[in-house]
Amino acid sequence: MKKFSLLIALFSGITFVSLATEPANSSPSKKLKLWYNKPAQYFEEALVLGNGRIGATVYGGTDTDKIHLNDITLWSGEPMDPNMNPQAYKHLPAVREALKNENYKLADSLVRKLQGKFSESYAPLGDLYIDFKSSSVKNYYRELDLEKAIASVKYDAGNQTISKEYFVSYPDKILVIHLKSSQAKGLNFSVRFGSKLKYKSKSTINHLHFQGVAPVRADPNYVRKKGNPIIFKENQGTRFSADVLLQSTDGQVARTDSTVSLSNATEATILVSLATSFNGFDKNPQSQGLNDDAIAQEQLQVASRKTVVEMRARHIQDYQQYFKRVSLHLGGEQAPELPTDDRLRRYAKGEKDPYLETLYFQFGRYLLISSSRTLGVPANLQGLWNPHIQPPWSSNYTMNINAEENYWLAENTNLSEMHAPFLSFIENLEKTGKITAKTFYDAPGWTVHHNSDIWAMTNPVGDFGNGSPSWANWYMGGAWAATHLWEHYSFTKDDKFLKEKAYPLMKGAAEFCLAMLIPDKNGNLITSPSTSPENRFITPTGYQGETAYGGAADLAMIRELFQDLIEADKILKQDASFSQKLQDALKKLYPYQVGKKGNLQEWYFDWEDVEPTHRHQSHLFGLFPGTHLTVENTPALTNAAKRTLEIKGDETTGWSKGWRINLWARLKDGNHAYKMYRELLKYVEPDGVKIEYRRGGGTYPNLFDAHPPFQIDGNFGGAAAVAEMLVQSDMHQIYLLPAISDDWKVEGEVKGLKARGGFEIDMAWKNGQVVKLYIKGVPGGKTTLIVNGTSKEIQIAKGKKVRIL
Template sequence: MKSLTHCLVLITLLLIALSLDAAHADERYVLQYDAPAIDQSLAEQPRRAKGLGYIQTALPLGNGRLGAMFSGGIDTEHLLINDITLWMNAKRGLGEVEQSGTRKVAPEDLETVLQAYRDGKYGTKPGSMESLATKHLASVEPLGNYAPFSDVWISTGHESDEVQNYRRSLDSRTGLGTVTYEIGRGRFRREYFCSHPHDVVVVRYTAENATLNLNVKTTTKHPISEVKTDDGQIVLTGQANMARDNVDFMQFVYIDGGDADLSPRPDGSVDISDADEVTIYLAGYCDYLPDYPTFKGRDYQSDCESAITNAVEIGFESLAQKHIDDVAALMDRCRLELDFEPSGLTTDKLVANDSSRELENLYFNYSRYLQISCSRDAPVPSNLQGLWNDSLRPPWNCDYHTDINVEMNYWMVDPANLSESFRPFVKWTKILAESGAHTARQTFGVRNGWSVGLNGNIFGYTAQNVHGRRSQQAAHWLCQNLYDHYAFTQDQVYLEEIYPIIKGAAEFFVEFLRPYHDGTLVVYPTWSPENSYLVKQHGKLNKQAYGASWDQQLLLNLFTDCIEASTILNRDDAFRQQLKDIIPKLCPQKIGKHGQLQEWPEDWDNPKDTHRHISHLIALHPGRDISPLTTKELHQAALVTMKHRGDQSTGWSTGWKTCFWARLHNGEKAHQIYRFLTAKRAYPNLFDFHPPFQIDGNFGGTAGVCEMLLQSHLRSINADATTIEEAAFVAYRKQETNPDHFVPVVPSESIAEAPYILHLLPALPPAWSDGHIEGLRARGGFEVDVTWQNGTLASAKIHSPRGGSFRLYANGTLSKTIDLRAGQTIAWPLP
């Protein structure tokens, strides 16, 4: 018979848990379900819906490095564990040059490839641009793939048909997962979280009017593993197979069953008998360190033991409260509140019922939760699936695609007030710049700067893709993310840190650029991701090109950012002038025969082309150089392009289209696309439906919501102007000799001091007639709260944490320059 003291402690813990639920629950943040996730790894499972499985229905937890998903299974709980630094099938520990994966190319072979581009050798046959790029430039080294870590199985012996009042939920404001159900008079509760402060996954089972009889087992999909048990401890050690130098890892599970009996089994699992409460602590690490070229050296075993010892000593209640405080502090910075009446529907039914303001609000908040869960202070950024992967052969390697995906993962970080999440992107790009210097020299014969291709891993892979059809450069796009983060934070210590990376990217292109037929400078080899042209003549795989518009637009961004950064830091005058001299020589942007913005320097666009990539609108978003307010002709051409491409597409493309329409100031259209994303491109757990799962759509869609409500990418270079057309810096001007060509403009060094223009409600959807958002971030380092009623701006507050100047554009009126001191706030309507 249990002691009275033990019973009182249990009742107290249950009351605390219930009070935490009551204090922190908010329907705008909570995903909820009335059934467990689908788990195809179990012998007995619910009938599987088409395209649905564990990844699409389980609920995610994460601290930026360590991740978990929980199924809420009644008989068997399945926890998927991930470590974002665990990869396989690649190489590490090679020499400085070899580790980059680059291919050493003889100058004459490079010239053969370049001549094929100059001669327009289209298609895929021998002698074509593609075939020669494959033969001479493409890497032969393995990229590898992101790997799952382990699985934890917790068996209860409960029968599904005996269960009543089942509820599975995840509160994205607190990062707490819960499962509750009843069997007869017994009430059962589970709680789950992944702690960033203490770097552990924690699960607690409790029972009221019943006891718990559990079995805990841990496995891994990796072939080399060992499991040892000792009382309530399960230690799994393993290796992820690499093409060179396997990655070692360890997982430590500690089970606290109170007064219950714990018995190890021969299979390495542990039985827990006659318990009222069971707490499971889990830590896991591998030997990866971001040290080029070894990428090795973490004392993963010591880290596992220390994390578990510390967590057990602190205990569940304190760990949980510190976790809640940590997550809520980040989530509460930015709160979207659309006007809706809660439906009471489970999240899967919200998705199935098409979209609604309730789902749209939840999706926004949940995407912010996913961001902090898969990117905090780990040494590598979120990948194609963020942090969560259950396969040894994941789609697209679950790697880093630099032709939009890894960049899109970070579009919403600053606007949605989660700047800390950007740090892993910086760390990873530093490695790429170090490694990419070898690729620049060995493959392209470029002496200065760095280069990176289409695919990346965590081991410094910067080589060209193994298929010449996918030859590209990407440093300019990665650097756009880097510098935009400075625009939001105004952190000059950070600017000092990234300036060498940005300068190195610019240095590479200074040498890499080559004359086009008309003498202007273009990038090649290249493509316009991942589109084809002249399909009737050369087939649908005809993709390699020269001077693709996305490259040229990003180059102007890169050179302008480098000019601004060097001006702020007061260095590299000669290089700054060199960039200014090159900018007017870049190939112009062109409006084609259909009125569209051309995707290539030749007018190859097909108006029936609905390709998911719309890379030639990068200057619209995430760039800043096409705007309805400043570049009327380019704006109209972008509208034509958007009409050609259509509305429906994959998840990430739908997220990008939301951003495009917001930048085009069409709130109704932006909302239409966002509705499609949240209802037709969302799995039951709201993971983005590519298909299969890719997380970039979640982040791209949330970035689009931010763009609907606040834009801050335009700069005022004329303080006396009273209209945006007169005030704003314009990066393209119409060519005098050809009115359909728009040539790049050299920025004045005064751009470094030009205040940003904060545009309130630039694309407010008519369907969102009433609402409020607080904590949006604007470039220039400002925080903005906005309230609207009946589709009209009602009030706003602009707060300056560090001081700065801006101009406000609201209801069609441009304010004078407003100067705020550090900590000062100003309200709209302005006095």
């Protein structure tokens, strides 16, 4: 197994099954790249690089080249106190009594007593600037090569050509910037650093060293309170170090305390090493923190002994072992060769562009590899790339969809290792979540609410009573997150992971859910209180409420988790009594209801929504990402889910659109899924040139998802949906081309997609029919294949790849 997988297995107990497959070829069409004919002016035009911990956002300027620097472990705050509201549970009976009496206004008021602090914020480490002596520029070209994870810039300046190359190496833990002039001694530039955080600097001959600290508190950008929202305190907060080394075989180096410059050089390399003192969610980053200064310097020293050619080769080899597992080629009329932003503009007018559709899919995979390789620290709302000291929604882990949506593509697009940061984060949540369950609900097990952060915060948010219950008091985050543990098992069939990691965590989440279920007046089990994420209802009296009981979203997530655990125990055969308890509870759960409009009811009663087109569709969880509602087995309920989507419409935010594409794919409606995929790629101008935000989401010039503003979950959800349109599966069946659109039917080829049961799919199709098919049984086993309208049982030995068609 590759080095990264071994490290994950060693440190987290998560093991992965070796793929041992020949690398999939890249797209038969042309190189997968984003490219532009001008430098970036705004963040949403810049190119992003990352090794799962260090992030670089490259603008590619000719006078000044700005590069945002991030470290995924640099956040405001310190380890949380999960006992922040120890008497909160005493208010739960009053909330339930108000709901029993149908007094929803009182319940909305009382439930605010079950709130705690807001999450902390992901922090920007700083900015690197490379200042060049100005000259006229022609023939500018900037690109991001997705197949190598390398950004490059090239332009003519006067009588010379300047070339710049950037990559962030996982093996060498370093950002590498290589500069070259076509004319001898043609490079003249200086390097400086800036940060929105507190820092100090020093220099030696060709080395800059910066040390700083993150705030001990950074309020969310949507909170308006008196005083400074950003608080620094002496000897508190996470430290960071940034080391910059300038290497050149010719030219003259000069320095100040905060800059280093090079003149009359032909070639140069800038190495940037970053480190923080973060040492775990429960360790004080000051008194128990890592030695960020020593780590940054050691990383720099080790890398500086290698040539750029060596580091580049190591970087490419490491990256491609993941990226090249999957290739996709969509046939049909190809668009002219245009800069990526112009391709998006052309596509928005209704033109066809299969290459752009493939590029977006592979860009999602690129982003996950680049932002999710740090155990216990998953990709956040902006993945890894954030220039703001108060980022949108704190760039935190929003557990009512967004954090989970980041990982929908991990398993089916063959990036199981990148799932590990989120799966190991669940282990952290379980530890603080036990205290949250006890202090807020007097319940066993563990849970997490609307928001979390690097410190594994699990409490209801809202600033102790100031938050809207529709989001602040939603407590099903543990149930939702825990389904990812079974999802990982479903694709890998890793029995060791299931027994040692997944089952205990899933059971703890289920124990909390069992405790939160109470009988309604008819003896059905319901949750009370209950909210449906960020949505509100209208009672027959006209009250617009947030807190109710027996919400369909709660019960859908509980159903999925309970069914997963029951299946897990059939494999492990070690917890029969608990499995029986879950089966008994499932029989008593308040069933799904179909409303008068033919829709799947979101609330216990057939109430109207305050906002019928609301972006959340949490009560459709059982259809996707859950698996217990299917066109084949529950047609009446899936028809009701379809009607719900029709009522909501297609116009929604970026991440929500990504979710709805997956839902339409599960409904086997490829044309509707494709329609919305096209809408997800709607061109959106950078935030800095917008007059105002327009609802509906879309895609920025650099292919970032426009929520708006930027949230990476739309990228991940959209990429996952492409795979869902081509391959769907459960533990017993694999459906090929279940939701392929008319536009994609003509011809195409995909290699390396994964199916549940641990199978890997290579196939080609023409006119909507699979004409070539190879299936590999990674762990091996039986499944039923549904292809070209027929079903076929197959059995594939472990590690064997078999041609079916």
